[in-house]
Amino acid sequence: MAGPGPGFAVCVYCASSDGVAPHYVKLADAVGRAVAARGWTLVSGGGRRSMMGAVAAGARAAGGRTVGVIPRSMVEREWADHDSDELVITESMRERKQEMEDRADAFLALPGGLGTCEELFEVWSAGVLGLHGKPVVLLDPDGHWDGLLDWVAGLGGRGFATFEPMGRLRVVRSDADPVGAALDACARPVG
Template sequence: MTISTGVSQPLRVCVFCGSSSRVDVRYRDAATAFGRLIAGRGAELVYGGGRVGLMGLVADAALEGGARVTGIIPRFLMDLEVGHGAVSELVVTDSMHDRKAEMYERADGFVVLPGGLGTLDETLEVLTWSQLKLTAKPIVLVDVDGFWQPLLALIDHTIRTGFTRPENRALFQVVDTVDEVFDALAAFRTDPSVDVSKKWL
């Protein structure tokens, strides 16, 4: 079964990415390009709700292209005034965990752009959910200029040393550019052993 992109329900893409603006222009350009691509494909953006860093860039580009954008942000970050005030819907949660749960529930798939510890946390958690067969949604890492190679090497190391099953390397896909993301999402096949009716969050 492939992920649906029917016109009755636009594809809802959850993007994990960094909140820092002090990064290479290559990463900033990729975030803007992907926001534009989301809008151009008639998809919706679900993301962490920030107005800064790559998060703000992908949201701004998607909004400028006419896409619906849902931001999900914990209350303490709203209090620090980093919430994006122009998104289509801004959901304020009580905690970081609630934020991740809400992003998962609202998304059809996950796309990971370059980011820091927060992005790693979000990515590894959703990978763990997939490993435990609690979820059945595609995960795509965008390896902009090799950004994710150290993470991929670490995952391969956990496989070689016996801590991760070799088949779990297929829980996610890796592409080099944002232009390849939607093809990767479309190629995803649902694991029939996953009970998507489970309420586990």
């Protein structure tokens, strides 16, 4: 899929904690490289550790532009990816998320923990509410998010949600090229 060209930016949410299984770090690296191969800009949380560091390093290794957005408190803990082409330092996590959202044309969540889940839910629910019209994609090649997705799907049956939220999230699972399929989903307009 040709999709958007240079100037398009994808925000990638993923784990920044140490101890993540190596195949997830490799997945993040592959995503970064694939973003760069399309000529897109990578927007990330500005950390240099774990998957977050790997996605940015992968993008730069493939010639891509990276924008890291990180709160000052994390810079001071020496977690910042100072190799970012642009490192934006915010005063709070709320400002960080808003800056990342403002700079992105699409959002892609990889396997992650509570922080990734929180970021995914914020942009996903904002899309459902019509606060933005940007694609929200979940790359889940091994079922990492299955329990969460089952829970959300069950909300409708209990009267807590319509089925619209599940339709607003694009989930990419195993595929011959899951990374390429996820980026294709990022490139498809909503609606």
